[in-house]
Amino acid sequence: MRKTSLRLLGGATALATSLTLVACSGGDKAGGDFDGEVKVGILHSRSGTMAISENTVAEAELMAIDEINAKGGITIDGKKLKIVPVEEDGASDWPTFAEKATKLIDQDKVAVVFGGWTSASRKAMLPVFEAKDHFLFYPIQYEGQECSKNIFYSGAAPNQQAEPAVDWLLQNKGKDFFLVGSDYVYPRTANTIMREQLKANGGKVVGEDYLPLGNTEVAPIIAKIKQAMPKGGVIVNTLNGDSNVAFFKQMKAAGITPANGYSIMSFSIAEEEIAAIGPEYLEGTYAAWNFFQSLDTPASKEFTKNFKAKYGDKRVTSDPAEAAYMMVYLWAAAAEKANSVDDNKVREALIGVSFDAPEGKVTVMPNHHVEKRVLIGEVQKDGMFKILEDKGFVKPVAWNQYVPETKGYTCDWTQDRPDAGKYKM
Amino acid sequence: MDLLYDTLFNGLAIGSVLVLAALGLAVVFGLMGVINMAHGELMMLGAYTTFVVQNIFKAVLPEALFPIYILVALPLAFVVSGLAGLLLEKTVIRRLYGRPLETLLATWGVSLILQQFVRSVSSAFAIGLVVAVVAGILVPRFTPKVWWQQRWTPLLGTGSWIVTGLVGVVIASVLGEQRVFDQPWFSARNIDVTAPVWLRGSIDVGVVNMPAARLFIIALTVVALLLVNWFLQKSVWGMRIRAVTQNRTMSDCLGIPTEKVDALTFLIGSGLAGVAGVAVTLLGSVGPNLGGNYIVDCFMVVVLGGVGKLAGTVLAALGIGILSYVVGSGSLLLVWPAMPEGLNAVITFFATTSMAKVLVFALIVVFLQIRPAGLFPQKGRMVEA
Secondary structure, eight states, X not given: OHHHHHHHHHHHHHHHHHHHHHHHOOOOOOOOOOSEEEEEEEEEOOSSTTHHHHHXXXXXXXXXXXXXXXXXXXXETTEEEEEEEEEEEOTTOHHHHHHHHHHHHHTSOOSOEEEOOSHHHHHHHHHHHHHTTOOEEEOSOXXXXXXXXXXXXXXXXXXXXXXXXXXXXXXXXXSEEEEEEESSHHHHHHHHHHHHHHHHHTOEXXXXXXXXXXXXXXXXXXXXXXXXXXXXXXXXXXXXXXXXXXXXXXXXXXXXXXXXXXXXXXXXXXXXXXXXXXXHHHTTOEEEESOOTTOOSHHHHHHHHHHHHHHOTTOOOOHHHHHHHHHHHHHHHHHHHHTSOOHHHHHHHHTTOEEEETTEEEEEOTTSOEEEEEEEEEEOTTSOEEEEEEEEEEOOOSSOSSSTTTXXXXXXXXXXSTTTTSEEO | OHXXXXXXHHHHHHHHHHHHHHHHHIIIIIIHOOOOTTHHXXXXXXXXXXXXXXXXXXXXXXXXXXXXXXXXXXXXXXXXXXXXXXXXXXXXXXXXXXXXXXXXXXXXXXXXXXXXXXXXXXXXXXXXXXXXXXXXXXXXGGSOGGGGGSTTHHHHHHHHHHHHHHHHHHHHHHHHHSHHHHSBXXXXXXXOOOOOGGGTSEEEETTEEEEHHHHHHHHHHHHXXXXXXHHHHXXXXXXXXXXXXXOHHHHHHTTOOHHHHHHHHHHHHHHHHHHHHHHHTTTSOBSTTHHHHHHHHHHHHHHHHOTTOHHHHHHHHHHHHHHHHHHHHTTHHHHOTTOOHHHHHHHHHHOSHHHHHHHHHHHHHHHHHHOTTOSSOOOSSOOOO
């Protein structure tokens, strides 16, 4: 008995050693002639529920950094600086994001932090960046109703994704809407905006339901959809993560499909998610994004080609990856324009900076958001999108104009006033 | 009337998933008193088995056979999860019988290991692991026997495991240089398990629309229940299991091999988790986190049903299923449209999936206050700890 347990202990030790060694292998092999370094923080969930999505975003950021370094880094005061990423793991846990952000700013003295995915993680980091007057670059489409001096939003504001999508649905697909979302801040806020928008434009919300994150039982929602719109209608899906798979599998089984007159529009399903859910469940449903892998421009093809070369042939690019990739370039351009990596100078220089991103030429607006291209696509058999409508470049609106509480408010960080983040127009 | 049938069917559909998921746990927790936090991960192994079987069917076998892959996956998942459970019992749980708190922590650790295993397993990793384990087992066979009868033998054992472990690491990292061996099999991403076409549609029976996947799960649950019940009530080993459950010492005295009985019970419970894993691929996502989505519900069902009785598990699962459907879909409003304003507001408030879950949990807590041992408490002598 004693012998076996000791052997077992030995086995466990050996296994643990092997795991550590495997984890430690690998390293960077960059070299070249640089006059100095500038540290930047990369703070995404590399473990936990969100790791699936956030890994890609972090990879896109690292790719942009590598590309910039390969071209000689950024030039400040005639000196070539190498960008050195400092990676931290937010672990899908919102307080951890705040903690790691503090560490990156105080201990590593990074010039800027690229990070976050869920709105919950951004809301957790916001007070840290405001208190330390530092700068966070956030790459994901979100619910708006926020305009911080210390955050730069490279994803879509609602008027660059949700609103044009709803307009398009109203014009082409029907007036009865059913809203389904995960139970947290983004879907609830996005649905509040949509309800107001539909009220203003002659649509009708016939039902609304929320699934807790990770829940996989959709039967009650399906029953409600069938009661509310037995003959078909529009379903807007703001579910996030695993619940999407359950949602689409069970909807298909229950006959709530495009073939039966249901138009389903999702705001969190990009190429990456389609591969995980299975294109056969999603074929014929819609999505609104600022970038699709199928976007037929030289910059887009180049981006996808490089991404696949770096991370594997089976990988796909998506809107969040593109937004993450371009924000690194926007930061580098702003730093060169400011001739400094100091976050306050970069913040001033950032407004008006342009970059030829994979989606097209994007420009930073005074409200710390980006003017972005709005696209509506339909999922095809191969898991890619067919672009149905290109609404061109749309200027971002941070404070929503449909919601009565924020109607008439705007945000402009070029204004020299204490309430530049939110003031009456 | 239509509404009644609809409610019954959907309640049954939700309940049957719960029954299937909780059945293995009911066997392990109910009969052996082992709190197995890795139950969800054993389900996950079943789901990954389905994925592998699906891919083999896609890649190797003729297309005409694809629709039956799920029927092949069922027994295979039982075997894979069952063997994983057996290994778990032999290495970890056996040493912790009668210490529920340690068992809970140890199995939780095992669940994390299993999750990370499917995330990072690659050919290099697997080959290294197999080489290390096989070499470690073989070392005593190929070294002089006298070495293994000395006072320093335990040190030798530990040392040999460290050496073989290092050999495994070296092999894994050398192979890892090659791209072919370095690719993770599943990676941390969710994987795509596609139901065969005959399980994707739905059938209209009268006024009720019945998705085929749901019907399949209900049928599977019934079959699994009948088999488990037959096994426990009628077969020789089943009777031994029940005897050990009721009085371990006496069973031991009467010549029942209790260690084998424990191993067998655990194997069956784990195998059932694997079968449940196959079933849930029809409904939800398959990824390393799959287990976590079900484990809480499973324990809820077993605790509500009463430890040690399958009937309790079934009744509890169906009760929870119907209740969460009725509350979550808001069908009470349809039955009684003219209900008073206040009550109407309350019901509408709870008529979303997440609020329904809150209400169901609250009701279970209240119920357990009144009957702490659940619906069907174990009568007679208590299971010894």
